[in-house]
Amino acid sequence: MSQPVRIGLLRLADSAPVLVAASRGVFQDCGLAVRISVEPSWANIADKLTYGLLDAAVMLPPLALACTLGLRGVRAPLLVPMGISQGGNSVVLSTAVATAVGGETGAMATGRRFAAWAHAQPEPPRIAVVHVFSTHNLLLRYWLAACGVDPDRDVRIVSVPPELVVAAMAAGAVAGFCAGAPWGAVAEEQGAGHVALGSSEIWASHPEKCLAVRAAWGADNPMVLQALLRALLRAGRVCDDRAQAGAVADLLGSEFPGLSRTAWRAALPGGGAMEQLYFHAPAVWFPWRGHAKWFLGQMGRWGWLDGITEQEKDVAAQSYHPDLLEAVARSEGLNWPDEAHRPQQRHRGAWVWEADPRPIDMRADLFCDD
């Protein structure tokens, strides 16, 4: 057997497919030896991928693109052969801010009231995200801007790790935060704040974590990569199964001690959290380049890609590699989407994506200001 695959992940519900594949022998069934490395920060994941201390990771797509573009200093080409999760983040406001902003529901109504509150503050209120190059930051900024808040002037967006953010909010150091599951549930459990909206209310069916692998490792180990994709496709299906959610919550609780099982369970399918996390259907696994382009477009919107050429952006979008997944996905019995014919317009409700052999029933994919 070859060297074990070194996979990095954080203490998040999105890491469930890797844990499931390890604990249920799915990696073994696919002929893989795996070493899981639970990291304390996204910077560790990015640095270890950059310097060859990890082969693969459950990753934030904008951070994967940032590594490939060299935005963290060293250019570190990564491949994104697969999506891991969809949805699952929450925008949480501290109890005081939530009270001031009021009880209106709906992303735009809540956002406009938040805008009025933020504009009335003497200093720009601080809002925490998990990392500058995170889905959370880009979705939060999209929502704020749509509601009339300039995310670079009217508020101050700072990076605070999730395990510290609830305490920071309780202490009044931040007015709110946007983070993945289970941190919204944890904040509510501890009485520190309220979930104001789920990230799917900002962009329905938004892509969340992806699998990123070092480009050089992927090129040197094509068969191992195929086996890894197969194992994660199978594990993703398990994680989407409501009947398994209790067992998956137990696994998360035992691998990542310190948080209540209730919080983990709430984040998983059928768990009753306001924001729903998906691991498999519909086509969560498909690394669609349209998603890469949206992330790059938003990174450019906030001035983070100044000095990057259009050609470099195209190359970064090409780091999404559906071609690496296709054979595995088909052999696992999945319908393979027709990337070239995805409808241009977005959808208010259910829609159908042409796929081979059978079309895929998709969910709404509107933005909050559509």
Add this chain to the structure above:
Amino acid sequence: MHVLLADDDAIRSSALIRVLAAVPGLRLSHLQSGQLLADAVEMYAPDVVIVDMARPDRDALDDVRRVTKANPRPIVMFVDQDDPDFMEAAINAGVCSYNVAGVPPPDMRPILRAAIALFRRHKEAQDELRVVQTRLEERGVVDRAKALLIRERRMTEPDAYRWLRRRAMASGRRIPEIARDLLHDSGKAQP
């Protein structure tokens, strides 16, 4: 040169402080416990930051790479372009450093070398401690399993050990694992 040390481990950081005290012209600040890294960097305005990579708040330093109006002093992770093994050694040891606003000071490299050496020694000691702890724990588990076999199946001690060893060999697992399973099953049988 002003160095900010972000390491909550008291023994390791005092060792590094002792080493750095010998460097002429070096001023050292130490992150307060509970203080966020980004806040400390703003407060102390150091030239160099040495960071324990186990800190979850290291992510905040990725925010301040870019020069903006709010942030005129970008912070860049120190990378030795001429020596690719250097970064691997640093990350393996669990330490990295950042320099603030411009080129790294010329004596940056020996300072980071010293930090790497200390972090590595600390990590080796921790790893060794963990091995010893695991062995002690495993011995306890095997002793308890033997006691269980002696009590409930009326075995002698050598027989109990042989019973565990036989199972381990047959299943290709280690004796402590067999012992743990045995205790676990008996725990289930008698709630």
